[in-house]
Amino acid sequence: MSTQADNTLIFELSRPGRRAAAQAPRALPAERLSAIPAALRRKQRPALPEVSELQVVRHYTNLSTRNFAIDKQFYPLGSCTMKYNPRGANRAAMLPGFLGRHPLAPESHSQGYLACMFELQEFLKEVTGMQGVSLTPMAGAQGEFAGVAMIRAYHEARNDDARTEILIPEAAHGTNPATAVMCGYKVREVPVNKDGDVDLAALKAACGPQTAGLMMTNPSTCGVFERQIDGIAKAVHEAGGLLYYDGANLNAILGKVRPGDMGFDVIHMNLHKTFATPHGGGGPGAGPVGVSERLKPFLPTPIVGRDDDGRYRWLDQNDLPQSIGHLSAFMGNAGVLLRAYFYARVLGREGMIRVGEYSTLAANYLLKRLEAIGCTPAYPERRASHEFILTFAKEAKTLGVSAMDIAKRLLDYNQHAPTTYFPLLVPECFLIEPTETETKEALDEFVAAMESILAEARDNPELLKGAPYSQPVRRLDDVKAARELDLVWSKL
Amino acid sequence: MSDIRAELRYATSHEWVRLEDDGTAYVGISDHAQDAMGDLVYVELPEVGQALEVTDEAGVVESVKAASDIYAPVSGEIVAINEALEDTPELVNQDPYGDGWLFRIRLNDKAELEQLLSADDYRTQLDSED
Amino acid sequence: MPFIPHTSDDVQAMLAAIGADSIEDLFDEIPAHLKAGALAGLPEGLSEMEVTALMASRARQDAGVLCFLGAGAYEHHIPAAVWEIATRGEYYTAYTPYQAEASQGTLQTIYEFQTLMARLTGMDASNASVYDGASGLAEAVLMALRANRKSKSGRVLMPEAVNPRYRQTVTAICENQNVELVSVPFDAAAGTTAVTALSGYAGEDFAALVIAQPNFFGGLEDVDALTDWAHAQGMLVIALVNPTALALLTPPGEWGEKGADIVVGEAQPLGIPLSSGGPYCGFMCCKQQHIRQMPGRIIGRTVDLEGKPGFTLTLQAREQHIRRSKATSNICTNQGLAMTAATIYLSLLGPEGLEAVAAHSHANTQTLVARLGAIDGVSVAFTDATFHEAVLRLPKPASEVLPQLAERGIIGGYDLGLDFPSLADCVLVCATETRTADDIDLYATVLAEVLA
CATH class of the missing domain: 3.40.640.10 (Type I PLP-dependent aspartate aminotransferase-like (Major domain))
Incomplete structure (x- = not known):
């Protein structure tokens, strides 16, 4: 159901001399700009659109409707935790006192904000079992960077320069190896066995004096809990390496198992997943890091501290001289952190524990229902965590229908497709994460859609290959997009 | 069944080598490799004059959803690159053993060719990968 | 249960479909000694109304100052x-x-x-x-x-x-x-x-x-x-x-x-x-x-x-x-x-609107610098032209003056001594289009008092 007949660009609506006049101050006489040397002035105004206020409002309102969104559809993207984003969190973070606070405002005029951040640090420590938290990383990938940079700083502070390698299970997110390289490490991949657990013998063989650390998620990207975590932690620690926890899947175990108790030395959390802050069409996220005692001196700055008199203040390079430093101009995505703070306060202790419980219940229920209609789980002997993997390798071979075809057809059933083709080691796969905030009816509707699509795949596979039919556009030519790059509108 | 040319030598990483009379060799990727990648959208090539050792990275082929490194199957100096690929990377898909060649290299040591797979050995490798 | 929709009937039906007796059974692959305790360090949950009230009171604590600080973050009108x-x-x-x-x-x-x-x-x-x-x-x-x-x-x-x-x-x-x-x-x-x-x-x-x-x-x-x-x-x-x-x-x-x-x-x-x-x-x-x-x-x-x-x-x-x-x-x-x-902002402002914002920000900062620079002992630190920020040299260290301004509700700028020891008596100021003539007057008056 296309809600806008065409995809006119804002630039095509532009007419010379048209303005949204109420939005800007009146023009100033030229002499008020005489202090700017003429040689530094631009010769021509930039070709921004010249449109009315209503045109802008209508254009972007219409554009927004051309999206799937949690507020509109079931959105079971594996590894993304597309749970409900509370509206109350948005309103609280958009309070004028928070929006208007300059990041460099003096501490005397920042006690309200600092109190929220200090408490959030404490909540995150408690729920993850870590000893120190810095809120500054602006997304999961930056949290990963901070984590591995701390591992490096730790080894360097001990003059242990022989450690050049980071171990990563082969099913890991792509950010893990990319991060290790950004921190100056070589990557060594560790195989995963047929049940989705790390091949412990291979891991032990890979550990040595060159091992700086291991990066892993638990539950893993295979959607199962890594049962040998004790053995893994022991192997890496005995080799002198540190354990990094990629918090992408923290929702599965929130309140049930704490990464600190599993032996992890450093973790990042994706607040835009686990703490229900919005994904916003791709960001902003927030990726706070938590550390064990020995990594505390290296946390990225600034951190919020509390003095004996109850006043809050920033701890910066003077307080943490061994810190890996600043990762942003100020202190990270503050507005996202406020939303996470709201969520943590509403949930409280019991609510936090229920997240892990009900996300796991939903995933195991959905897995069993889908199995019953003929879907093939990648790890049939395992419990699902908060997510699970199906493989359509059989359908691809016998019917010529790919996981991508099924994903595209789901859009026609008003269901967002799960994550496809990740992890790479399972062929033709879906990674499905329903989250704790979806009703049983919503899960049942997804099952019904899948049942119907599998029947279509048997009776009329061509139908799936042409899907979707109901969206603003049909399947797009990605090859043309990459070969004939059109990244900016070149017409005026 | 992918096309494997009897007159070529192959690397396990799917590059082919064709020795010319002048002591240089053309290098490309096999029909199997181009088929596995899908429609190529970009090819990054080495620079003319660059010296490469065996298994050095010599470039990258990219499709929409994947990127794969090209490794030098033999050592030597790059004497030419296939500039047509800059605008038409699809030549690699259309004609992997002809117009879709990647670069031409002056071999340091022809004996290195013996280290590469024959067509039959390469066929055996592909069969075992399936 | 905040944000969790399941009724007890739902839970029973879902567990039955799974073949599990309880939700806890779903965690049976996790070694028992790793299970978390009661999370005693976390507070009880609150309602939306309660958390909103708490955060509103915190937000109010930080509001109500007049800001002449830029240094990488600028207050402009947002349509x-x-x-x-x-x-x-x-x-x-x-x-x-x-x-x-x-x-x-x-x-x-x-x-x-x-x-x-x-x-x-x-x-x-x-x-x-x-x-x-x-x-x-x-x-x-x-x-x-x-x-x-x-x-x-x-x-x-x-x-x-x-x-x-x-x-x-x-x-x-x-x-x-x-x-x-x-x-x-x-x-x-x-x-x-x-x-x-x-x-x-x-x-x-x-x-x-x-x-x-x-x-x-x-x-x-x-x-x-x-x-x-x-x-x-x-x-x-x-x-x-x-x-x-x-x-x-x-x-x-x-x-x-x-x-x-x-x-x-x-x-x-x-x-x-x-x-x-x-x-x-x-x-x-x-x-x-x-x-x-x-x-x-x-x-x-x-x-x-x-x-x-x-x-x-x-x-x-x-x-x-x-x-x-x-x-x-x-x-x-x-x-x-x-x-x-x-x-959306750039589409609303358009070329003329954005130019007007830039021009007012430049002109207001010019005015601010002229007013503050006229105070005894205050001077413009650098000779080259500036856009919408400028450096003023004070007769005292900025680290003394700025807290006194803050006590009077004015965030007076950025203390350059934090990063440049040679500029310890210098402050970086900014006045965008959102600062009025009255705001600038007030800053000049208060600064003169503080320096007097």
Whole structure:
């Protein structure tokens, strides 16, 4: 159901001399700009659109409707935790006192904000079992960077320069190896066995004096809990390496198992997943890091501290001289952190524990229902965590229908497709994460859609290959997009 | 069944080598490799004059959803690159053993060719990968 | 149960379908000794009303000051429509547009953002944004090292007149990759970076020169001369620019003979609130020839099966989810919502509106500097022209004066002594279009009292 007949660009609506006049101050006489040397002035105004206020409002309102969104559809993207984003969190973070606070405002005029951040640090420590938290990383990938940079700083502070390698299970997110390289490490991949657990013998063989650390998620990207975590932690620690926890899947175990108790030395959390802050069409996220005692001196700055008199203040390079430093101009995505703070306060202790419980219940229920209609789980002997993997390798071979075809057809059933083709080691796969905030009816509707699509795949596979039919556009030519790059509108 | 040319030598990483009379060799990727990648959208090539050792990275082929490194199957100096690929990377898909060649290299040591797979050995490798 | 919809009947039915007796059974693969305790350190949950009231009282604590502080974050008027639209559920609760057909709204918005930024900077291409301006500068440095294939030194020239927080961020992000940032001092009288300060580096191998316009002191650099010098030395030029200023100033694409190669900056002034420093939105543009070295998400326009135009992620083979350890960066997200806000802001303001914002910000700062500079013992620190920030020298250390102003409800600027020991008696001030003549009068009156 296309809600806008065409995809006119804002630039095509532009007419010379048209303005949204109420939005800007009146023009100033030229002499008020005489202090700017003429040689530094631009010769021509930039070709921004010249449109009315209503045109802008209508254009972007219409554009927004051309999206799937949690507020509109079931959105079971594996590894993304597309749970409900509370509206109350948005309103609280958009309070004028928070929006208007300059990041460099003096501490005397920042006690309200600092109190929220200090408490959030404490909540995150408690729920993850870590000893120190810095809120500054602006997304999961930056949290990963901070984590591995701390591992490096730790080894360097001990003059242990022989450690050049980071171990990563082969099913890991792509950010893990990319991060290790950004921190100056070589990557060594560790195989995963047929049940989705790390091949412990291979891991032990890979550990040595060159091992700086291991990066892993638990539950893993295979959607199962890594049962040998004790053995893994022991192997890496005995080799002198540190354990990094990629918090992408923290929702599965929130309140049930704490990464600190599993032996992890450093973790990042994706607040835009686990703490229900919005994904916003791709960001902003927030990726706070938590550390064990020995990594505390290296946390990225600034951190919020509390003095004996109850006043809050920033701890910066003077307080943490061994810190890996600043990762942003100020202190990270503050507005996202406020939303996470709201969520943590509403949930409280019991609510936090229920997240892990009900996300796991939903995933195991959905897995069993889908199995019953003929879907093939990648790890049939395992419990699902908060997510699970199906493989359509059989359908691809016998019917010529790919996981991508099924994903595209789901859009026609008003269901967002799960994550496809990740992890790479399972062929033709879906990674499905329903989250704790979806009703049983919503899960049942997804099952019904899948049942119907599998029947279509048997009776009329061509139908799936042409899907979707109901969206603003049909399947797009990605090859043309990459070969004939059109990244900016070149017409005026 | 992918096309494997009897007159070529192959690397396990799917590059082919064709020795010319002048002591240089053309290098490309096999029909199997181009088929596995899908429609190529970009090819990054080495620079003319660059010296490469065996298994050095010599470039990258990219499709929409994947990127794969090209490794030098033999050592030597790059004497030419296939500039047509800059605008038409699809030549690699259309004609992997002809117009879709990647670069031409002056071999340091022809004996290195013996280290590469024959067509039959390469066929055996592909069969075992399936 | 907040945000969890299951009734007890639902739970029983779901457990029955699974074949489990209890939810706890679903965790039976987890070693028992790892199970968490009661999380005693967490408070009881509260209702929306209670948390809202708590946060509102905290927000009020920090409100009600008059701010003359810029230093990388600028208070501009934000049209009402910007965030009313950006927080519509369809934008707010969508994910990264991997399913292009179901994400045309987000994708087209990004394509429009890319176009707006390319036009504002005079460059060929833009990405879909990075975290913020400071981390964007770090990405630009790494990008320049990849793009300048002739340079082998891993060195980049970084003027001291670049925002010190940006320099710290670049150091933190790049230092593990054998990148060396070589400082270039600013002219102590002019407050800008002189080409003569660079001449000592002529003939040496540097991958790039960073040029900030305006620089951290608000000063306007001679960008043409700096750009031409760098290009003559075989360096790339990384322009670090304020997007509001670009309404009036030469776009980096036109700097010198050949223009800057990479442009980065902070889009916060474009409709994004101060909000304690984030979420902001780093923008990044480049010349076409460097596009494959650009980090981050990029959207392209293409056609669908029926030949109809549409938008999709492109050049993904640069990115971590495909290229893994060889990706251009580990970045995964963009600043989607903030980027959407900037796109709506620029569309509402248009060329004349943005120019008016820039002009008022410049003129108000001129007025502020004139008023404060007339106070006994206060002088303008630097001679070169400035855009919408300027440095004032005080008769006392800034670290003494600023807290006294704050006690009187005025955030009087940035204490430059924090980063530059020679400028301990200097304060960096800013007055955008949101500061009125009365605001400026008040600041002048209070400062005179404090200094008296």
